[in-house]
Amino acid sequence: MYPKFLPKYSPELNLIEILWQKMKYEWLPFAAYTSFNKLQEWVDEILLNFGSQYVIEFS
Template identity: 45%
Template sequence: MRLAASAPVQRGWSPIGQPHQIVPQPHCRRSVLGALDYGANTLIHQIHSASIKRDTLVQFLEQVAQAAEPGKPTVVVLDNAKIHYGIDEAILHRWLVDRRLLLLHLPAYSPELNLIEIVWKHAKYHWRRFVTWTKEPIDAEIAQLLGAYGSTFEVRFS
């Protein structure tokens, strides 16, 4: 999920006879990696200020594998982002053997099959406060928002 600090300017106004002027604001965007435990309705997430690379994804999936209940199979559903492919076969084999964790890639153009997309939609458009954040509080705001999933914020998938 990507979350920007403020929405793009759609309209503006200026006094009669004066040109329209906009003061540029510093760009503040965050990327979030998340894993939804559908059974327990809990969310594991990480916030990143830079673009997410494959190494970051592998570290996150390692965290998901460690959090998985031993002995029970865990299926991680992935969309078709480029970083979701090309994970080393030895790592995939270790996750499967040690943690019974399996990656399932969805068909192209089918976000409706990935339940976490519904959570991201609610987080972006329903739960978050619509304020312009600066770089300092955006991490705390996102952490508080996503940390409250399961208690304050919740999606029922029934």
């Protein structure tokens, strides 16, 4: 084993940052930003359907 040191801030290596970026820029419609309740509904919808309807593909 070799230790690998990561920079203090490296969002491209943090899985939740990758998920949030995908949600924010590709999956959330503009209508989700009209109110906090709408945003919460859409985020719940995406998280419930993550893996089937919403998929992240790494290439």
